[in-house]
Amino acid sequence: MAELNYDDFKRRINIQDLLIDAGYSLNRRDGLRYPSYVRMGSDGKRVRGDKFIVTANGLCCFQPPEQKNYNVISFIKEHPNLFADYTPGMNTDRLVNLVCNRLLNNPMTERSYVNLGREHTQKPFNINDYERLDFLLGAFESQKPFYPYFKARGINLDTQKAFHNNFFIAMKEAKNGKTYANLSFPLRKPFELGRIVGLEERSRATKTGKTIYKGMGAGSDATNGLWIATPAGTPLNKVKDVYWFESAYDAMSYYQIMKDKALATKETNPKESKKIIDTLDKSCFVSTAGNPSVHQYKGMMNQTENANHHLCFDRDRAGRMFAFNFLVAKDNANYRTSQPEQGVMVIDDRGEKYYTDISREDFSLEETIRKLNLNMLMKPNDLTDYLKTLSKEDDLMSGDMGFLNGKTSKAYNRYESLAEEYSSVSGTFSIPMCEEDLASMRKDLNKAYNDFKEAFDKSYKEYQSSPKVIYEPCAPDYKDWNDQLLDKKQYTSENIIESAIDGIEGEYTEQKDGHEEDRTQNNEETEKIEQKHHFRR
Structure with missing residues (x-):
């Protein structure tokens, strides 16, 4: 029998079978659409915080709240102690060979792992892999291709012009010879703004307003990179307000909503109206492109230590947890958070646990942080406590x-x-x-x-x-700021996990809004993904 390699293992072994072999059990409470696997303790109860969720394509899994995906190979290599085949000091390639061949009931010869070859590792992001179209002020022809991306989101031309330096259409040729394009929001590290380290991507909307693809460019550094936009070009160390969002669309929507409110008072109070608009333009708008990391939080805090930080994350359970985690990162607290049950956030302080229901309509971030001795000041003060x-x-x-x-x-x-x-x-x-x-x-x-x-x-x-943290979610009837701009009422606060990079599923984890993109089922539109995704000049 021919020796099997990594590609064979990834193609033939189901990630769920691997999780079961590693000692995890299917958690039926979470449903089967996105299966989760949990570890059971010696007392027959679940081990809290030890859970893996299978991604949408079924090829990978991840352990929330981290975004890192594991396929069959990387899971074994990074969790060797979970497998009976492992002995201390064993070569991890040898372990992969043993586990995978055993699961496939494939007899193996001694030291056959030497001929396996190495797993393909994803190369770092390189903006030069893309051709780009820029939105140019004063050049209407350059602006026309952006219309189908922003129209369905309700984002007008004035807002596009305000952020024109912070998005473009990125095109990339696929293996099938076709050129695919997405509206792309460049990710940068706060301390290295001159280099693009990834892309937050969105496809054009279908006729029903559904976005087929949302994800990140291959190799994007989502741990450190952020979409960072200052309409007036204000240096980070000079900005007075930083606004945090889970997507660039939400950030632009917030800007448009607030600017429209200010313009509505232009005739009755022109000075105040101008002041609000000037403040917006000089502020910094940030998108984490999904689940925020501690490195994203701290990287931006270090560059904007004199600014207020407005937490404008989604008004759902995940968004509330992101806001709380920001405060934990700011204060260098030892708390760890998880959501083992629907609607409940568990805050673990070195073994002591505090439970709070973050699905309540009257959820109060301020009340939660008071109980945990956190505070809303960006800098400590003699009177804080x-x-x-x-x-x-x-x-x-x-x-x-x-x-x-x-x-x-x-x-x-x-x-x-x-x-x-x-x-x-x-x-x-x-x-x-x-x-x-x-x-x-x-x-x-x-x-x-x-x-x-x-x-x-x-x-x-x-x-x-003193600069403060300001919790500023959208209005109660909506899930996020783009929904509020579109006046799209909230149907559910469910968070659905999906994976996609450059239109190819299974390589990256990102947060998808359940009510936003799954409200209708349309098989015909799904079958036309390639047609709709393909860019036409």
């Missing part, structure tokens, strides 16, 4: 002074020490002191109090003007 202890919101002195920090705490401690000392010598039963000494102590005490009050007032002023 203290202000949480106020017994009366209108009385800034009604908090627990033990929660003061920094210079304010030091100033208060000195005042408190002098106050105790003065009280001990000026009371009814104290040892008498001359009036001159008491006057001197009162003077020192008054100065200490004034120093404390000055430090407190300065810290409070800094607190009020």
